[in-house]
Amino acid sequence: MFTMSPGRRHRLAAVCLALLAAVLLILNIGLGIHYNKLTDSHLTLDDTERISKELVDLQDTYKTAVETMKDASKQVDSEMSRQMQTNWELEHQTKRSNDYKSQMEKVTKEIETMRSYLSMLSDGCKHCPAGWILMNSVCYYFPLKSNEVKTWKESRDFCQLQGGDLIIIDSRDEENTTVNYLKNYEAHTVMRFWIGLTDVHEEGTWKWWDGTLLAEGYWNDGEPNDHNNEDCAALYPKANFYKSWNDVKCDAQMKWICEKAPKSLS
Template sequence: MDNRKIFNRVPNDTYDRLEFQEESGIDEQPVYAEQEKQHVTVSSIRPESSVNQYKLLVISLAVLAVILLTVNIGLGVYYRKLTGGYLLRDISGEMAKLQTAYDQAVQSKQEAQMQLVKERSDHQLTKWELEHQITRRKDYQKQIDQIQVEVSRLTSHLPLLSESVQKHYYCSAAGRTSVLLFSVSTEEGCRHCLPGWSFIDSTCYFFAISESLSIRSWLSARQFCQKRNADLIVIKSRQKQLAIINFIAQYHDTSLTYHQNGFWIGLTDMEDEGVWKWVDGTRLSDGYWHVGEPNNQQNEDCAAVYPSENPFRSWNDAPCSYNLKWICEREPTSIG
């Protein structure tokens, strides 16, 4: 019996099976015995595909190794930078810059605080100097006012002064005297005003300063003036105000209170509260009220003038029923 090798070829030039068969006799009728039948099979053997897959695997592993090596080298370099102090030196440099900036900021703050203290000190000094200047200004203003009053007083006496000797003239009648101010001459002053009246700036005035006269209410004082063809004084000029204040200051009774030293003037708001009018019917245009006056605290409808260092702050409103001194005025008697 001859043995034949049978190769079953597949289209991919691979061998699916290798079989050995025993042939018996000429009729080629095989007699198989189960024990002797042999089958040898090699499944799907592709030599080229296996090689390609192996190469691909090798290349992939090589690429991966290269990548890992690169990463490892990068990590190593970074680690060396860290361990070598590059990053630490950068941080130290930034810290040094920040510390320098902080020190400069602290120094600037201290300088600003010192400047602020200096500015506050200068401001306080300026404030004190301003207060000093204001006080001096007030003193100067008082001196100016006093000088103006003195000038007014001296001016009122000029017509009565001789070239060599200063004289003070009085005109007496019925036991009373009259101080002549702004008079052209002694004789002319006596001829213009009644005994007991003062001739001031071409007008005759009566000051109720005699101890024989009792203090009166505003209406009673006005009646006193009207009986003598006069009325309560009307003050419409600065010169007149200064002259009146200067005159009553000479008769200031220090034993009396401030309010008891007042003199009624011809000013009231009895007809219309807050609308002050003179006894001649004209409205008040420029008053010399004390600070805070008139305030009408106790139905105060009549005005009075008081002795004051500041002649421009010497008026008060008071209840018309108060008993005070008074000032009358009238036109001078004509010479005939």
């Protein structure tokens, strides 16, 4: 069934009343003209009084119609004001809903990230020493909870004492996983990490600590540039993991990443 909103009904009523007032005004004018013509004819006193009464009644009806039209116009204005406030509230609630949706999406993403970390930590407890995590079937150590920093050589010495060495990133998946883990962990803190790559023996020939030539690098724009004899590589966690490496002076102090084989995955 067709329904009409209150505001539309009020507007329609106002239009109808305006038309009625116009018709009554026209009739009033017409009767006045007709009455003037009749004054030139021979009318009785009763005819004159009757016409005068009809004119008075018509004027009263016209006044009533005008007042009714004014009341209807006020109702329309009031309804429009309420409708405007309703629109404002709807806009406000829509914005709040969108804000809540964005927050929920952010929290959901953080929960999923935490779940993946819990899995890494759980598996790490089974196959890696305390403080190490298991990713890509390899045990990794990230000194994220301490303020300790080391040179490139000191970092290698530390990793070797733990039965491992500085990380060798020889696949795109390992680069992506490592950078994403660090990026999500460090949040707004800027950190940099030694990796097991250097050209200290031959400038421009980058090799991993085991002597393997670098096959695919993930250098930042303009890197490596050997500025002030920079012969060791460091990883800077970025959203674009393809541009996360810089060459750095080997005696610089920074954090590091160790890796070693797990105990047993069987």
